[in-house]
Amino acid sequence: MRVVIAEDNVLLSSGLELLLRTNGFEVSAIATDAHRFLTAVDEHRPDVTIVDVRLPPSFRDEGIRAALEARRRHPGLPVLVLSQYVEHAYATRLLAGTPRGVGYLLKDRVSRVSEFVDALRRVAEGGTALDPEVVAQLLAHRGDPVATLTRREREILALMAQGHDNTTIASRLVITDNAVHKHIGNIFAKLGLAPDDSGHRRVLAVLAYLDSTG
Incomplete structure (x- = not known):
């Protein structure tokens, strides 16, 4: 299963790469900004992508916008978004339309390897994977x-x-x-x-x- 990652933190991206390769995934590319991510998706046509919500240069919503653009270019592209905190507006934007093959997890969920790998596979297969904290806040609104x-x-x-x-x-x-x-x-x-x-x-x-x- 081929994966493209968009993450500017070298330590986290290296950890993700090792974790994924250990669990049978093929990391096709690691992009450090939105433009490189979209280019990598166009080139490799991955089975699933992992995207940090905030990417250079402004570290605001470049990642979520890149994820949405990638799904526009490649309908149905599975996207698992990672965020440091629960950001209700970003989660809502990701789930707009038909939320098939989407996930939104907090970054600390990565350390729970079996849960993270299960969530990634579920997203890749067209399912959903929402962090319990994200769900709680969606319900609270x-x-x-x-x-x-x-x-x-x-x-x-x-x-x-x-x-x-x-x-x-x-x-x-x-x-x-x-x-x-x-x-x-x-x-x-x-x-x-x-x-x-x-x-x-x-x-x-x-x-x-x-x-x-x-």
Whole structure:
């Protein structure tokens, strides 16, 4: 699986390269700014990309803009964005439209190697991978009807938005698959979403809702 990285911090980019190669990925290129990143994507056509939100020269939103431009040029290009902090506006921009093959993780998540590698593979396969802190802040910016959800329903909604399936959610919350299915039905009813409890489509539905109501 070929990866292009956009990261100006040499220490972090070197660590990412080593981590990825150790876990069976091929690092095609490492770019230190948005222009080089877009050039590398055009040249290598990677299976997935990793992009720092803030890149030279201003270290504001060059990375997120580059990620969006790369997806415009190459529709469906999987992008996993890394950020030092939760930045609600950037997450919302990334999730606009059809949030397929996108991820937004905090940088400290990289140190949890198995979680990070799993998230990257999920994004590469067209899934979603949102940091729990990102999900929490997205939910915090929503009013009703999200406010009508119970604590358990909010927990399940957050795990759904991170891309987890029913079995994983049940395991994490120590409840049955049937209980998860019922909670999801209640969530969809309260959010006014189609009652589709099948795999990736439900994640897209939830993320689309969170984005459209922002």
